[in-house]
Amino acid sequence: MNNKGYVSPETSERIQNIINDLNYKPLHSARKLATRKTGNIGYIIWESHFSEVEMFYSQIFLGMEYAARESDYYILLTTVKDDFDPKTDLPRFLKYNDVDGVVLAGRVPHSLVEYLDKQRMPFVLVDYGIPGKIYNSVLIDNYNGAFSAVESLIQSGRKRIAFVGGTFSHPSIKERFRGYKEGLESYNLISDGHLKKYTYLEDAETSREIGEKGVSILLTEKLLPDAIFCCNDTTALGALTEIQRKKLKIPQDIAVVGFDDIPTAAFNLPKLSTVRVPKLLLGKEAFKLLNDVIDNPRLPAQTRLISTEFIKRESS
Amino acid sequence: MNNKGYVSPETSERIQNIINDLNYKPLHSARKLATRKTGNIGYIIWESHFSEVEMFYSQIFLGMEYAARESDYYILLTTVKDDFDPKTDLPRFLKYNDVDGVVLAGRVPHSLVEYLDKQRMPFVLVDYGIPGKIYNSVLIDNYNGAFSAVESLIQSGRKRIAFVGGTFSHPSIKERFRGYKEGLESYNLISDGHLKKYTYLEDAETSREIGEKGVSILLTEKLLPDAIFCCNDTTALGALTEIQRKKLKIPQDIAVVGFDDIPTAAFNLPKLSTVRVPKLLLGKEAFKLLNDVIDNPRLPAQTRLISTEFIKRESS
DNA sequence: CTGAAAGCGCTTACAG
DNA sequence: CTGAAAGCGCTTACAG
Incomplete structure (x- = not known):
């Protein structure tokens, strides 16, 4: 039964038939006791x-x-x-x-x-x-995911791409930020002071609130960002809410991209662009x-x- | 150890001490084999x-x-x-x-x-x-939950309360509908043809889509409903979306109430009134x-x- | 109240 | 290749 040791084909078949006839199922607790697993x-x-x-x-x-x-x-x-x-x-x-x-x-x-x-x-x-x-x-692969998201924004013409994120101590978030930053760098879209102006980071657990707060602070800049890359979808959903509350158009005025592809992303109004993580x-x-x-x-x-x-x- | 049979207090204590000293934990697989559980x-x-x-x-x-x-x-x-x-x-x-x-x-x-x-x-x-x-x-207790939701709508002055729901074959949904109907009845708010006009029922799995679809159909009535009670929060979130899309004000023009109190209910814009189910x-x-x-x-x-x-x- | 035996249903050497 | 014995660590009668 456990495919161990030497058994002649005849015996094996005979036993298999008996197993089937009797509908025998090994008792797991006995097996576990014997194997110590x-x-x-x-x-x-x-x-x-x-x-x-x-x-x-x-x-x-x-x-x-x-x-x-x-x-x-x-x-x-x-x-x-x-x-x-x-x-x-x-x-x-x-x-x-x-x-x-x-x-x-x-x-x-x-x-x-x-x-x-x-x-x-x-x-x-x-x-x-x-x-x-x-x-x-x-x-x-957070780094490449973030990089490709930023790249897509750049290719659709965005110039001032902001970042909003929570739990910055989480390694995944750090990597997403790195992908964002190096994405901008590789297209020469990161001037002096860009990160200072267009970045909102908090170490609290990611949430819609952080997205809302981040956006409301970013929108006090003279030159508004034209895209926001969020550390995950939950944060992005909060960002969308706040942008709508401020009567700005998505994606015309500001594009938003999240990360994770949680189910809500596809149902939200507007539907959220994101980096899909195969969970x-x-x-x-x-x-x-x-x-x-x-x-x-x-x-x-x-x-x-x-x-x-x-x-x-x-x-x- | 299993609090069975007669053991003198002295022996019991002696054994307990040994158990503690040795940090003894019974092996579950052996116990299970012996008890057949x-x-x-x-x-x-x-x-x-x-x-x-x-x-x-x-x-x-x-x-x-x-x-x-x-x-x-x-x-x-x-x-x-x-x-x-x-x-x-x-x-x-x-x-x-x-x-x-x-x-x-x-x-x-x-x-x-x-x-x-x-x-x-x-x-x-x-x-x-x-x-x-x-x-x-x-x-x-779906019936009383629905009843109390409808009652709250009535007490805030709503007269034409509609119902939108999916999976109507589900007993819980049936009960919610019954609570809705009898709530209206007990306040004499259910005229002839009310249910025909102000009810949208589908037997597909509940979803945002059903909420959206239900609302878009209800809004073709000459006399618009002034409140919608949805069979659950998911459906209600769809309803909210569709009402907003039609540029109507929530709750001024139309109030919406869901059922379940899923986490999103409290985060949505506007925040969704609902019947909390203690999960x-x-x-x-x-x-x-x-x-x-x-x-x-x-x-x-x-x-x-x-x-x-x-x-x-x-x-x- | 206490202690030792038998048994739960497997697996793993081991003898043949 | 095959078959029987010993052992995994518990619980449950049972004798005392």
Whole structure:
């Protein structure tokens, strides 16, 4: 049954028939007890992320779940509090050793990551990294995504492209900013003081509010920006709202581009141009990488980069 | 350790100390093998529901997960295809008997429910029911929620209150419609032909599009409605968009009220008045009811009704 | 109240 | 290649 050892074809077939006739299913708990494996994988996200408007992290989960259907793993999804403390807030499946490995998606407490590392629990980070540390991770190609978004704006004639963003300490956001900046540079569209005038950065969690606030500040410039590249769709949606409130036309007066391609992007009025992040694929790759790590724990840490696609809609 | 049988206080304390000293954690797979329980609960939703813009069903999941933390259950989340067939598409945890019970949220394939019933697998339905069948379920008090929403509109002076809705075959939507209708009746605001003129019903899955379409049809009436009660927030957001597109003022010309209180409702422009459904509580109650059923499988099927709260915002 | 035996249903050496 | 034994770490009667 487990395709191990030497069995003659005849015996194999005989047994398979009996299995089918009896509709026999091995009992997982017995198998797990014998193999000392749990057959589970943990999926941990920050509580605020799961309660968010967007389905970003749920989609990553779904990608993992799809991949897990082919192997024999179950995914245990749990959230972790903002003020996580490994001493008291450890997810149950970690406390009771009920998982063979863990996927952490998005911003997660560093103390958790360190705990897993110390326990030698196999894990992979998705869409997050910790500065100065190299862990197994699946990342979005934020730099090229941002670069291509800015490039599209430039090619449609925009000259003064602004940037609005939150959680600037998040590595993904930093990379998007870098793509934005180098995109402008490579087209010589970044004069002295450009970044000072046309950039609104905050370190608070990204939100519509940040988009609204960012735009309202950018619109106090004498020379208004003619395009705004936002660090993600949520922020971009806030930006759109504020631009509309100020009676400016989108995209004629100001174009807006987001990042992520959350479902709302396509339903909004106007429809939001954005950089699509393949969320299901992120989940699938995370699952595959984690499996590789579980099978071979001494593998050196690796990073897999998932590329993005620019989606042009009404807002640009 | 399991608080069973007779143990002298001295022995109990001695053992507890040893447990603490050794940081002993029972191995779940061994326990499960011995007790013949899986320690897992399945959570099944329709694939389209999970990919939706709204977090409705994810929040119900989260409520269950919170409740599960106190007992020793893990929740296994999976989706089921639109054209589900029990012969080929059974979720793995059902196929391999890896759950002690199942929660099904929202609209689910009837063939799945029948399968579970036949297998005598304990299950509870959340926010769904099958006409003519009585199953264990946790339902939203849709009738009173709708009634109170309509009542609030009437009290703010609205006379011609319309209804826009999709998935009319869904029992929850039917109940919301009934609350709407009887609300109007009890204030004598429902003349002959009112429902014919001011009602737009479709049986397609609820969506922004249905809201937009419904409004565009309602606005062809000679006497425009002065309020629209939508079957849920998603539909209401579409309605808002279409009203704005027609250059009518919200709420001055037309008030709009939704149902559910999805996160977007509070962020939209204008902010959407709605009937709040306590999603976490739904999940928690579903978990509790399922536990009762697992402990006592011969319990007659029961329905637990969760009440709602009207939230007045800018759109009414 | 306490302690030891049997059994849950698998997998993994091991003897043949 | 095949078959039987031992063991995974619990729980549940059962003897005392």
